Every structure is written in structure tokens, then in C-alpha cells.
Amino acid sequence: MMGKFTIFLALLAGIPLWTAVTQAVLMRTGLKLMRSRQMTSLISSASLAIPFAGLLWHLYLGTLDEHDRFVGFVFTSAVYILMSYIYFHIFNMSETARRIRMILEIGQRSGLKASELKGHYNSIQMIENRIERLIALGQVEVHEGKLFTKSKTLYIAASAMEWWRRILGFPPSRVRDQGRQVP
Amino acid sequence: MNQLVLIIPVAAFAICMVIHVIVWRICRPAKRVFALTGIFILLPAALGLSSVISMRHGLIHDPFSLMDIELAAALLLHLSLAIAYIATYPAFEAISPSLAMVLAIGSEGISHKELLSFFCDDELFEPRINDLLQSSLVKSHGEKLSLTSGGNLLAYSFILFRTFLGLKKGEG
Secondary structure, three states: OHHHHHHHHHHHHOHHHHHHHHHHHHHOOOHHHOOOHHHHHHHHHHHHHHHHHHHHHHHOHHHOOHHHHHHHHHHHHHHHHHHHHHHHHHHHHHHHOHHHHHHHHHHHOOOEEHHHHHHOOOHHHHHHHHHHHHHHOOOEEEEOOEEEEOOOHHHHHHHHHHHHHHHOOOOOOOOEEOOEEOO | OOOHHHHHHHHHHHHHHHHHHHHHHHOOOOOHHHHHHHHHHHHHHHHHHHHHHHHHOOOOOOOOOOOHHHHHHHHHHHHHHHHHHHHHHHHHHOOOHHHHHHHHHOOOOEEHHHHHHOOOHHHHHHHHHHHHHHOOOEEEEOOEEEEOHHHHHHHHHHHHHHHHHOOOOOOO
């Protein structure tokens, strides 16, 4: 029993790794054609969830009594969701984070002047890339040349982040929306 | 499964969060990710380890009577919460342009041109490069920037990761 519980924990701790393996396989079997690569990461986590749930049930959760099984289910779900979120975050950083891209560019050129690096960062191109991604993710839509939010998910996340920034003592963010301050 | 495996890490995470808010409001550390690692991972790990050793040697009373493997499960949940928060933290500090764009678009909508006018090159570039310098991932010699050993390690890790996934480097 103890041995099985140890394997159960090791499997849960390795979720980012198993998700990466799943995504690597899926990316080589057609998922690469998807417009949103972030979506491929989410699909990989979701695809892994079903066989993983079966394996964890067989290994440990199925052997517990009703009360312990409920606690075990909450524990397993919480760790699975958090680990999947961590993986998504790492993938998203590799995909879109400018800090990571800057590090890669400085590394590839064995040193770079700050002004040269800045020249590679055109705000218009970056914003255009992001508009495309937001449309592909179903968060934003275009009507008669105007952009509208299609889903409230990211809007709620952004508002929550701004609220937490203020709790931590940061000043309001600087992007302006028709005269009022928004992040 | 003992329900303390859920309660202990959530309580520990909440205490770490309170310490984090107090420290940030009093004096925000320069190397924030290191400070967060200290508050959310090293501090609870040190306190937890010393408590377990003291309880095993009978120096203090063990109120929970958890087995080692259950403590490992509690540690896994705490680490998951802590790493998820630390991974999200940079987005609080330099709010992601994607999120800022969603807020700027709001419910009323906005034209493409107006949205572009909210962002300038300096706003998108300078906070990031300053963050890399403060985090000791990049060093500067006059105007020239180069990677530190930590920066090199991070660069190779991401190149390896994306090669493993069959992808080119990110578009930023």
C-alpha cells in the first residue's frame, strides 16, 4: 500500500513532464496545424487527464474507503490542476514571453547592445501578434473594424490581477483607456 | 487519505501569502523571485523539516500524527500552490500586454488603431530588460548586454524544451 502511494505521489509530481511528453507526441501527429499553440498545451493536459485518472484510481484511489476517497479525489484534482497550470505557464513563457526571447537573442549573438535589442521589439508587431492569438483563443472578436471581448475569462483574470497588484502595493498600471487608468 | 494532507498545505500557503503581502508593502525586495522562493518554499520547508525532526525525537508534541508519506503528500500540494503562484507573479508586476489589451477593449469595444496607441516601445521593452538585469540573468558592460551563467542555463533550458516539443523559438 505504502509503495503504491509513493508511486501515486511520484506520478502526480511528474505531471509537467508527462504533459510535455504528451504534447511532444501530439505536436508530431497533426496538432502543430492548430492556430493557437497555447490551445495545444491545454489539449495535451486534457488528453492526459483520462488515462491518468484511470491509472491513479487503479493504483491508489480505488483502494480507499468512501471518506478517504473523497479527500484523495480533492487532493489529486488540486495537484493535477496546479501542475497542469505550471506546465501551461512554462509553455506560454517559451511561446510569448519577451524576457525569454530577449535572453535567447542576447545568448545567440554572444552579447548585444541594448539599443540593438530594442530595435527588434516593435510594439505594433507584438500587439498584432497578440490580437491574432486572442482571436484564435476565442477571447476577442472583430466587428466592423472594432475589437470586442467575446469571452469574459481573460477580462476577469486581468481585473483580478490588477486588484492583487494593489493589495501588494503596486501603483495602478499605465495603459490608458479613453482617459481612465486601466492595466 | 488523511484530510490534514489538504488542510496543512492550504494553511501554510495562506500564512506565506500574508508574510508576502506584509513584506511587499513594507519594503519590496530587489530580487523578487528569489524573495518569493524564500517565503513560499524555503521558509516553510525549513520550519516543516525542523518540526518533523523535533517531533520524531520527542522534543515537541506531534499534534497531527501524520506518516512520512502523508507529509510528503502535504509537501507536494504546498509546492504545487507555491510554484503556481511564483510562476504567475511576474504577470502582477509587469502586467502582460495580452491582459492589458483585454481590459482596454472592455465591454464597449475599441478600434484597432486606438488599441495600438495605448502601447509604446519603451513601455513594452524597458521594464523587461530592467527585470532581467535585477534578476541577474543579464549583465551589462556599458551599453553591451550579455548573459550571466543563470541566463545561459535558462536560455539552454528553453531551447531544449522547445526542441523536444518540435517547435522553433518563441515569437514574443
